[in-house]
Amino acid sequence: MEIPLTKNLQPGGIPLPIKDFEAAGGYQAVRKALGSMKPEDVTETVKQSTLQGRGGAGFPTGLKWSFVPMGEQAPHPKYLVCNADEMEPGTFKDRVLLEGDPHSIIEGMIVSAYAIQADVGYVFLRWEYRVAEERLRQAIVEAYQAGYLGKDILGSGWSFELYLHVSAGRYMCGEETGLLNSLEGKRATPRSKPPYPQVSGLWGKPTIVNNVETLANVPHIVNNGAEWFRGLSRSQDAGTKLYGVSGKVNRPGVWELPMGTTVREILEEHAGGMRPGLKFRGVIPGGASTDFLVEEHLDVPMDFASIQKAGSRLGTGTMIVLDDQTCPVAMVHNLEHFFAQESCGWCTPCREGLPWTEKLLKAIEDGQGEEGDLELLERHSKLLGPGHTFCALAPGAVEPLQSAMRYFREDFERHITEKRCPWR
Amino acid sequence: MLSEDEKREIEEQLKHYDVKRPACIEALKIVQRYRGWVSDEAIQDIAAFLEMTPDELDNVATFYNLIFRRPVGKNVILLCDSVSCWLLGYDAVRERIRERLGIGLGETTADGMFTLLPNVCLGTCDHAPAMMINDELYRDLTAERVDEILEQIKQGTE
Numbered sequence: 228m229e230i231p232l233t234k235n236l237q238p239g240g241i242p243l244p245i246k247d248f249e250a251a252g253g254y255q256a257v258r259k260a261l262g263s264m265k266p267e268d269v270t271e272t273v274k275q276s277t278l279q280g281r282g283g284a285g286f287p288t289g290l291k292w293s294f295v296p297m298g299e300q301a302p303h304p305k306y307l308v309c310n311a312d313e314m315e316p317g318t319f320k321d322r323v324l325l326e327g328d329p330h331s332i333i334e335g336m337i338v339s340a341y342a343i344q345a346d347v348g349y350v351f352l353r354w355e356y357r358v359a360e361e362r363l364r365q366a367i368v369e370a371y372q373a374g375y376l377g378k379d380i381l382g383s384g385w386s387f388e389l390y391l392h393v394s395a396g397r398y399m400c401g402e403e404t405g406l407l408n409s410l411e412g413k414r415a416t417p418r419s420k421p422p423y424p425q426v427s428g429l430w431g432k433p434t435i436v437n438n439v440e441t442l443a444n445v446p447h448i449v450n451n452g453a454e455w456f457r458g459l460s461r462s463q464d465a466g467t468k469l470y471g472v473s474g475k476v477n478r479p480g481v482w483e484l485p486m487g488t489t490v491r492e493i494l495e496e497h498a499g500g501m502r503p504g505l506k507f508r509g510v511i512p513g514g515a516s517t518d519f520l521v522e523e524h525l526d527v528p529m530d531f532a533s534i535q536k537a538g539s540r541l542g543t544g545t546m547i548v549l550d551d552q553t554c555p556v557a558m559v560h561n562l563e564h565f566f567a568q569e570s571c572g573w574c575t576p577c578r579e580g581l582p583w584t585e586k587l588l589k590a591i592e593d594g595q596g597e598e599g600d601l602e603l604l605e606r607h608s609k610l611l612g613p614g615h616t617f618c619a620l621a622p623g624a625v626e627p628l629q630s631a632m633r634y635f636r637e638d639f640e641r642h643i644t645e646k647r648c649p650w651r
Numbered sequence: 652m653l654s655e656d657e658k659r660e661i662e663e664q665l666k667h668y669d670v671k672r673p674a675c676i677e678a679l680k681i682v683q684r685y686r687g688w689v690s691d692e693a694i695q696d697i698a699a700f701l702e703m704t705p706d707e708l709d710n711v712a713t714f715y716n717l718i719f720r721r722p723v724g725k726n727v728i729l730l731c732d733s734v735s736c737w738l739l740g741y742d743a744v745r746e747r748i749r750e751r752l753g754i755g756l757g758e759t760t761a762d763g764m765f766t767l768l769p770n771v772c773l774g775t776c777d778h779a780p781a782m783m784i785n786d787e788l789y790r791d792l793t794a795e796r797v798d799e800i801l802e803q804i805k806q807g808t809e
Contacts, residue, residue, distance in 0.1 A: 316733035316772040395715035473735040473776035
């Protein structure tokens with residue numbers, strides 16, 4: 228089984244210095260792309276690979292790039308931003324690459340930037356990733372010294388400057404257009420679309436924002452080809468995937484596995500199953516803003532299409548497990564507390580609806596729920612859903628809520644009829 | 652007044668952009684690193700340096716939870732309260748900190764040694780529960796671990 232994304236990870240976690248990274252095949256894709264491929268060829272190869280964004284939305288990467296204006300008439304500077312603002316609760320996969328193999332991300336950025344003919348790149352990193360910050364800084368310096376960054380890279384005539392931007396908190400910075408506002412030195416509120424960032428992004432110039440794991444895939448696709456990449460998967464969605472599991476399992480962690488590995492295999496073989504005395508009750512498959520799945524879904528392959536068919540989203544591919552001794556209402560309350568707090572306040576449904584939802588859940592959890600509360604929560608789930616808000620924060624927030632109310636209905640009802648939390 | 656060191660560090664950041672404003676978040680962080688927090692006076696000085704109005708800058712400063720617009724203790728505890736940590740004992744860790752330091756979320760100890768703040772997911776969910784104190788990440792927390800860590804930091808700060 229090939230594990231292109233994690234093959235360089237060292238026991239102890241210290242990343243390879245640039246010389247060793249090069250000896251392991253690193254920066255070959257930069258040489259290949261700049262030396263023998265036209266920018267459009269790189270985009271075409273990534274398109275053929277059917278790589279989909281690993282940040283949560285799963286948009287086809289090559290297609291996204293193809294919207295960037297190219298040629299002599301194209302506006303400049305163009306920008307490439309690496310979204311390293313990993314803040315989705317329960318998600319801890321990009322950290323592994325940022326800390327363990329920073330050169331792989333820089334290489335991915337250079338090749339991707341070449342494809343869209345970007346002039347400037349930013350790594351947008353959350354403040355709390357202190358170790359990653361230090362290692363990225365070091366890796367960027369090394370890449371400049373080796374001539375992979377800066378003016379006229381490897382004599383190709385193409386220049387690319389790369390900077391590290393360390394943020395100052397707030398989940399909204401991970402939202403594509405919120406991130407762009409933040410990079411411009413503003414509040415991280417979302418922008419209305421269109422225009423899309425690919426055409427009018429940072430300071431009104433064409434801009435691509437890609438997730439860390441997405442970018443790390445690009446050099447391998449350029450080196451080995453689209454067919455190889457599609458062949459890594461066990462299902463129709465291509466590549467490998469960094470899957471993670473947290474919650475009360477025996478061996479929580481992150482693993483690079485073929486796309487399409489089933490929920491059961493990940494939970495049982497890799498995460499070691501539930502801790503002694505606990506039973507599996509449900510799982511949020513891809514970070515806080517995805518719908519719960521339950522026992523009947525254990526054999527669903529973890530890929531974009533299959534998880535969607537099962538009624539949820541692959542999201543970030545990092546699962547959070549609910550066991551049979553944890554109150555599902557309290558768990559959902561914790562999630563909605565997060566979303567209500569992180570709403571940027573830009574649009575009314577999200578700013579007003581999420582705190583309302585949180586208060587209802589708190590009341591139910593505290594035994595003060597009333598008849599009609601569940602219907603009210605259901606109405607919120609619809610009114611905060613897709614199409615009613617500027618960005619995906621609120622629609623994401625109601626995914627675990629609506630599915631918890633479907634699968635754990637009895638638990639919600641017992642809280643209200645018994646006027647207490649049965650788990651306390 | 653911004654110090655020479657603060658000005659020099661902010662100027663270094665200005666090189667990353669064509670205009671000055673994008674450096675404002677970094678500028679707030681730089682000043683906070685030297686002074687612990689960002690006062691009204693600091694807002695005015697940074698704004699003037701970046702050719703922004705104080706209101707424009709405060710609009711930004713008050714959005715980001717890691718920019719402190721009020722004084723904080725010498726050591727800032729960022730305790731993860733997101734779902735994986737909640738599942739694995741966030742409440743117990745928070746209570747232990749309250750017992751040891753006598754502070755709840757958003758509070759600072761009387762001696763100015765510690766401030767406790769809730770924080771969103773720290774991205775280390777396979778080692779939950781977790782917290783950061785200053786630049787350092789602490790994982791797999793238990794009540795005993797919390798005692799050890801707080802004691803170590805108290806001794807290191809004195």
